[in-house]
Amino acid sequence: MALGERDPHTGHMTTGHEWNGITELNTPVPRPVYFFLAATFTFAVIYWVLMPAWPLWSTYTKGLLGASDRNALTESLQQAAAAREVWTKRIESEDYATVQADPGLMQSVRDSGRTLFTDNCAVCHGGKATGGPGYPNLTGASWLWGGSPEMVAETLRVGINSGHPEARTSQMLAFGRDQMLSRADVENVTTYVQSLSKPAMSKNADTKSPAAGTKAFETNCISCHGENGKGNPELGAPDLTDHFWIYGGDRQSIYTSIFNGRQGFMPSWEDRLSPLERKILTLYVLDLGPGPK
Amino acid sequence: MFGLHYKLERNTIGFALAVIVVAGIGGFVEIAPLFTVDETVEEAPNMRVYTPLELAGRNIYIREGCYACHSQMIRTLRDEVERYGPYSLAVESKYDHPMLWGSKRTGPDIARLGGKYSDQWHVAHLNNPRDVVPESIMPSYAYLGRAELKANDLGLHLKAMRAVGVPYTDEMIANATSDTYGQAMPDSTFSSGLSKRYGDKTTVRDFDGVAGQVTEMDALVAYLQILGKLTDAAYSPVAKAED
Numbered sequence: 001m002a003l004g005e006r007d008p009h010t011g012h013m014t015t016g017h018e019w020n021g022i023t024e025l026n027t028p029v030p031r032p033v034y035f036f037l038a039a040t041f042t043f044a045v046i047y048w049v050l051m052p053a054w055p056l057w058s059t060y061t062k063g064l065l066g067a068s069d070r071n072a073l074t075e076s077l078q079q080a081a082a083a084r085e086v087w088t089k090r091i092e093s094e095d096y097a098t099v100q101a102d103p104g105l106m107q108s109v110r111d112s113g114r115t116l117f118t119d120n121c122a123v124c125h126g127g128k129a130t131g132g133p134g135y136p137n138l139t140g141a142s143w144l145w146g147g148s149p150e151m152v153a154e155t156l157r158v159g160i161n162s163g164h165p166e167a168r169t170s171q172m173l174a175f176g177r178d179q180m181l182s183r184a185d186v187e188n189v190t191t192y193v194q195s196l197s198k199p200a201m202s203k204n205a206d207t208k209s210p211a212a213g214t215k216a217f218e219t220n221c222i223s224c225h226g227e228n229g230k231g232n233p234e235l236g237a238p239d240l241t242d243h244f245w246i247y248g249g250d251r252q253s254i255y256t257s258i259f260n261g262r263q264g265f266m267p268s269w270e271d272r273l274s275p276l277e278r279k280i281l282t283l284y285v286l287d288l289g290p291g292p293k
Numbered sequence: 294m295f296g297l298h299y300k301l302e303r304n305t306i307g308f309a310l311a312v313i314v315v316a317g318i319g320g321f322v323e324i325a326p327l328f329t330v331d332e333t334v335e336e337a338p339n340m341r342v343y344t345p346l347e348l349a350g351r352n353i354y355i356r357e358g359c360y361a362c363h364s365q366m367i368r369t370l371r372d373e374v375e376r377y378g379p380y381s382l383a384v385e386s387k388y389d390h391p392m393l394w395g396s397k398r399t400g401p402d403i404a405r406l407g408g409k410y411s412d413q414w415h416v417a418h419l420n421n422p423r424d425v426v427p428e429s430i431m432p433s434y435a436y437l438g439r440a441e442l443k444a445n446d447l448g449l450h451l452k453a454m455r456a457v458g459v460p461y462t463d464e465m466i467a468n469a470t471s472d473t474y475g476q477a478m479p480d481s482t483f484s485s486g487l488s489k490r491y492g493d494k495t496t497v498r499d500f501d502g503v504a505g506q507v508t509e510m511d512a513l514v515a516y517l518q519i520l521g522k523l524t525d526a527a528y529s530p531v532a533k534a535e536d
Binding site: 122265 | 322325326329330331332369370371374375376378380408409410411412413414417418424425426427428
């Protein structure tokens with residue numbers, strides 16, 4: 001090793017490199033650098049002992065602290081569940097009417113229900129649960145499959161036309177497309193159906209008389225929608241006399257529904273949401289509307 | 294102590310090689326064990342492969358850059374598990390080449406989207422997201438419903454997947470194109486062998502609601518409806534955790 005000579009000014013050695021008479025000082029590494037190097041090495045060794053670190057072919061050193069993201073998650077989920085237990089236990093064990101009568105519990109239902117609803121239901125039924133074309137309004141007490149808490153909870157569990165083995169199944173036939181009714185009959189039934197929710201129409205001289213559609217309605221529609229068009233929650237047949245329309249209540253929409261038929265779809269939530277979460281959601285949506293009278 | 298170093302740093306090539314060796318040791322110790330440590334990838338013996346239609350949908354998902362705004366990775370964090378479901382396991386991406394975990398969520402995570410909403414909802418949402426989610430900033434993908442799906446080369450896609458380890462059989466590769474049509478056209482003659490080849494749970498539906506043609510919309514919706522449903526491996530550890 002050809003080190004140079006000692007530099008008279010600083011007392012340090014030179015490296016032996018020389019460029020036109022200029023030499024390079026070989027100043028020793030400052031002490032703090034060695035200190036930090038030693039400190040970080042020490043930290044690393046302690047970390048190896050405490051935390052998961054070294055691979056051992058098919059396994060690895062687990063560390064003395066037993067740290068694991070998955071266990072930490074499990075623990076935080078348990079802690080959260082325990083913190084909520086004060087009210088979740090009561091919601092789980094008590095029946096719907098008792099919970100609905102308890103303002104404190106209903107406040108918890110509203111708080112947690114809003115999050116559940118936004119995460120799972122809002123994309124179809126809307127952020128305010130007022131529905132949209134093809135998706136029922138949940139605030140109007142107009143329930144396809146019954147508005148009692150038990151019925152709503154069951155719809156949530158199994159879904160509608162969802163493929164769940166116990167799913168609620170229902171279909172509006174394509175009366176026009178499948179040629180069960182002539183176009184003229186579809187027109188007439190459309191007028192009749194419109195008049196069900198607008199009694200004033202029958203007196204309006206400009207529109208065709210709704211009576212023309214009565215016969216076709218009686219032969220084709222009342223088996224599901226009932227004699228007076230009030231619907232049937234056992235079959236998921238909507239009430240035609242109220243002001244809630246899933247696919248629109250204007251003439252064209254009603255005509256399309258009768259001509260092409262409809263088949264809605266509500267997913268089954270049994271695999272995705274726990275019984276408690278479904279109960280909270282049931283209470284939450286019932287709380288949004290006027291509720292069963 | 295510095296003797297070797299003095300020699301080494303005067304030799305450019307030798308010093309460069311030494312840097313590579315030292316960095317290589319770090320890489321080896323960090324990466325190589327992932328192939329030998331048992332816990333890296335979990336077991337999922339009943340996991341099924343993507344059907345050709347779903348694979349085509351996946352290719353469209355990649356082509357349209359969906360991964361830039363949607364992740365497919367639920368992390369081990371309480372808020373994510375409570376919102377999206379059980380955290381993602383490595384094995385769930387076993388047949389994903391390339392994986393689409395993503396690193397940015399402008400939209401929500403969709404690792405467990407399959408079955409959450411109806412086909413009609415997906416079509417309406419892809420046509421114009423604002424129709425169903427007023428506050429959405431997602432672009433419209435209505436043109437997917439007008440584009441006929443290119444299905445005649447899907448056998449080659451399956452073959453490429455097999456080359457990187459996805460267990461497609463010769464029969465699957467040979468029937469890829471007809472299986473594609475079969476899955477999106479229920480009651481057609483093409484559907485016959487599909488569930489035999491890919492399992493009884495394979496969904497055969499007219500995904501885009503327009504009968505008689507198979508569009509890119511069919512493929513993308515078929516893919517979105519299978520997300521998180523190739524295996525239920527993720528549900529066992531979490532079920533244990535909730536006890």
